[in-house]
Amino acid sequence: MAGHGNSNLNPRIRLSFADPRFVIMVIGLIGLAVLPIIAAEADDVFMISFMAKMMIFAIAAASLDLILGYGGMISFGHAAYIGLGSYAVAVSARYFSDLCVDVEEGQACAYGFLASGYFQFAVAVVGSALVALVIGAISLRTTGLYFIMITLAFTQMLFFLGISLEPFGGDDGMTLDEFSDFAVFAIGDDVFYDGDGATLYYLCFGALLLSLLLLRRLVNSRFGMVIRGGYSNPVRxxxxxxxxYRYRLTAFVIAGTICGVAGALFANHQEFLTPEYMMWIRSGEIMIMVIMGGMGTIFGPVFGALAFLSIEEFLQELVGQEYWMIVFGPMLVLLVLFAKRGLFGLIPDNWAAMPRFAVGFVLVAAAAAVFLFLITLATPFTIVAAFILLALAFKLGVDYAGWPNPLKRLAALAGGRRDG
Known part of the structure; x- marks a missing residue:
């Protein structure tokens, strides 16, 4: 289909301190690098575990951004690769870890590689790539709604396959018998104190950096230009x-492979996995992370993963696990209306605009805090007042910070629909 366009893409980030977005990224990476040290001093294991989980989902979201933000492929099957990567690690650990138990000390084990983390991650990568190849080869021959439905169908097929496999726990799931061991180090090794999880954290940190560098290199290469051109005007x-077709299929396989690595890390993080990881709902959550952070940015999904998981954790504590999506839903609608290019797109690309951005950000953040407080009072009046206050604060923030006006955005969408 021609003429889709990809106007949602954010301006390319400049690797220069003249670009505020680059400075924020550098500060964020430094913060991630030193966070386990600070958390160790505070004896805060939760923060290390939470940020490791955030980086795992940031890898998955960034890989989805390659095909969604740059290729226009709306896949509801991306969570399948997280499940495949997780099961590759867990199954390999269960069935191959005992192969060398009876080998005497000092003797080499012929099957030692099968019980190593290298083999587990290799199975996760190759398995995810092969499944992505099959799904992509079929689904990419269609477009639009048909593409979405085929990716959704494959995800549900894998989900129900996981439920039916009783040797792997079926619907009850299965535990990870032992962490991935890479001979030089094991993911379960302690760095600062017992059970700190810092080894897994830094492995996630390294995987995130490599994923972002690889994806940025891809989208800025000739390959990325063809993917973007195929989104804008495939006929031309x-x-x-x-x-x-071959370019899009290659991008689809690369995205699935990278997400499979995230799945392998996720298995070591959770130490327990179920077929629920492959449900289409999980794919929707990863897509929300991409949209929140900013499609067509590569770096934006990192912001989106942090924002989504932080809001989820906070709202579950505030209003309960059953009701947090009721509060999060309107916030997401406002974000889509006000920030067409996501959170990353709200950050200006020059320092001259930063003061106005900072004032608008503080205004919206203060309104969000009051909004959450009024929600917790749980009366009809306070709930209505909370949404009115949040909408007014967003309006003021839009007018002052120069963010896109949602009313104009809605008018443009309605006009485009009438023209179509």
Whole structure:
């Protein structure tokens, strides 16, 4: 289909301190690097575990951004690769870890590699790539709603397959018998104190950095230009001689492979897994992270993963696990209306605009705090007042900080629909 366009893409980030977004990224990476040290001093194991989980989902969201933000492929099957990567690690650990138990000390084990973390992660990568190849080869021959439904169907097929496999726990799931061991180190090794989880944390940190660098290199290469061109006008790209289908399929497989690595890390993080990790709802959550952070940015999904998981954790404590989505839903609607390019797109690309951005951000943050307080009072009046206050605060923030006006955005959407 021609003429989709990809106007949602954010301006390319400049690797220069003249770009505030680059400075924020550098500060964030430094913060992630030293966080376990600070958390160790405060004896805060939860923060290390939470940020490791955030980085795992940031990897998954960034991989989805490659095909969603740059390729326009709305896949509701991305969580399948997290499940596949998780099961690859857990199954390998259960069935291969005992192969070398009877080997005498000092003797080499012929099957030692099968019980190593290298083999487990290799199975996760290769398995995810093969499944992504099959799903992509079929689904990419369609477009629009049909593509969405096929990816959704494959995800549900894998979900119900996981439920039916009783040797792997079925619906009850299965535990990870032991952490992945890479000979030089094991993911369960302690760094600062017993049970700190810092080894897994730094492994997630390294995987996130490598994923972002790889994806940025891809989207800025000729390969990325063809993917973007195939999104904007596939007919013209095909007329120029580019095999659009093969390029899109390659991007689909790369995204699934990277997400499989996130799944392997997730298994070591959770130490327990169930087929629920492959449900389409999980795919929707990863997609929300991409939209919140900013599609077509690569770095934006990192912001989106942090924001989504932080809001989820906070709201579950505030209003309960059953009702947090009721509060989060309207907040997401406001974000989509006010921030077409996500949280990352709200940050200006020059320092001159930063003061106005900071004032607008503080205003909206203060209104969000009051909004949450009024919600906790749980009376009809306070709930209505909370949403009115939040909408007014967003309006003031839009007018002052120069963010996109949601009313104009809605008018443009309605006008475009009438024109179509």
């Amino acid at each position: 790209m095909a007329a120029l001689g580019y095999p659009v």
